[in-house]
Amino acid sequence: MNKALVIIDIQNDYFPGGKNELVNSTGASLKAKELLETFRQKNLPVIHIQHLSVRPGSAFFVPNTTGAEIHANVYPQASETVITKNYPNSFRETGLQNHLQQQEIKHLVVAGMMSHMCVDATVRAAKDLGYDITVAADACATKNLSIQGKEMEASDVHHAFMAALNYFYADVKSTAELIEQL
DSSP states (O other): OOEEEEEEOOBGGGSTTSTTOOBTHHHHHHHHHHHHHHHHHTTOOEEEEEEOOOSTTOOSSOTTSGGGSBOGGGOOOTTSEEEEESSSSTTTTSSHHHHHHHTTOOEEEEEEEOIIIIIHHHHHHHHHTTOEEEEEEEEEEBOOEEETTEEEOHHHHHHHHHHHHHHHTOEEEOHHHHHHHO
């Protein structure tokens, strides 16, 4: 058992009505749910990452708010590990690395939010730590971004980050492909 599903920050604030709504958060969460159900059926380890923003002036993922709670579509079972973090990189100042080592996990299957931030930071850190990583592209979501007066659509942001990760850091696949390979 050297493979685990890592679900990053699929939390209420990213959904319609939340404090930082993403594009296609519901669709991505339903794909993550498919992966989650498959991992559960196969008795494979599942790790939920929950971001709690403790920076002064934080507008979302504020501790002890409904928005910071893990979304119902991927809500953890009592037997599943939940690791809280305060930074985009899920390894930074958390017990994730220790947990993975104790469980002898070598391969991470990643789903989550945001493609351009926490998913990207975690995948790159995991590769640097020697893990094999597969990202379920359709089980990730992001938002529109802007830089120097140029607006970028969420789908372009998402695809650019998936393409960059696929180059060296991870195998990027669809949920259907991943489920077929499990």
